[in-house]
Amino acid sequence: MRTGQPTTVTLEDQRMPVRAKLAATWTSFMFLYAYVDILNFFTPGVVEDILDGRVFKFGLSQTFSTTALTLVAIPILMVVLSMTLPARVNRIANLIVASLYVPVTAFNVVGASWLYFYGLGVVLELILLALIVRFAWTWPRTAPSATTATSPDRATVRDQPQA
Numbered sequence: 001m002r003t004g005q006p007t008t009v010t011l012e013d014q015r016m017p018v019r020a021k022l023a024a025t026w027t028s029f030m031f032l033y034a035y036v037d038i039l040n041f042f043t044p045g046v047v048e049d050i051l052d053g054r055v056f057k058f059g060l061s062q063t064f065s066t067t068a069l070t071l072v073a074i075p076i077l078m079v080v081l082s083m084t085l086p087a088r089v090n091r092i093a094n095l096i097v098a099s100l101y102v103p104v105t106a107f108n109v110v111g112a113s114w115l116y117f118y119g120l121g122v123v124l125e126l127i128l129l130a131l132i133v134r135f136a137w138t139w140p141r142t143a144p145s146a147t148t149a150t151s152p153d154r155a156t157v158r159d160q161p162q163a
Contacts, residue, residue, distance in 0.1 A: 004142045005066075008085040018135055018136075018139050018140065019082055019083050019090065020083070020092055021131075021135045022078075022082035022083075022090070022135055022136065023079050023080075023082040023083045025128050025135065026075055026076075026082055026132065027079050027130050027133050028134070029075055029125060030072075030075050030079070030127065032121060032124055032125050032128065033072065033125060034072070036108070036117075036118070036121035039117070040117075042115070043114055043117070054105045067092055072102065074097060074101075075097070075101065076079055078093070078094070078097055081093060082094060090136075090139075090152055091136045091137075091139045094131060094132055094135070094136035095134075095136045095137065098129045098136070099129075099133060101129055102129055103128065105122055105125045105129065106122060106126070107123045108121070109140065135144045
């Protein structure tokens with residue numbers, strides 16, 4: 001029988017692992033990174049410049065394309081590396097790569113004719129990079145347990161004769 005009182009159900013809020021947060025944030029960064037470039041094709045004059053062999057102020061060349069591919073590939077690889085690297089290396093890699101991408105990202109707004117468009121894209125990308133730095137910087141640490149600190153290592157235990 002209903003009493004007319006609404007029932008409140010609390011949703012379980014499970015803690016998300018840092019690795020998953022980092023991979024999700026790098027994925028979001030990559031979507032923004034790619035879509036800002038894709039939507040840029042709709043900016044007047046961009047396609048004509050590309051057909052004339054120019055992107056922004058740079059001539060299209062193998063060097064330009066290789067550099068552009070590298071700038072996109074590194075964050076793409078960070079998605080996988082954030083999920084697979086050991087914690088210490090993972091933390092350092094995320095701190096370094098995200099920090100290096102701050103000036104790379106900020107450079108994208110220099111000389112932009114559509115300041116609101118590029119400004120929004122850069123601000124959102126910088127927010128995601130700041131989250132990556134924060135997640136990596138505040139990576140939870142575990143103190144060694146009393147049994148781990150006082151017990152012999154596995155190899156020592158394994159090599160001892162059994163009774």
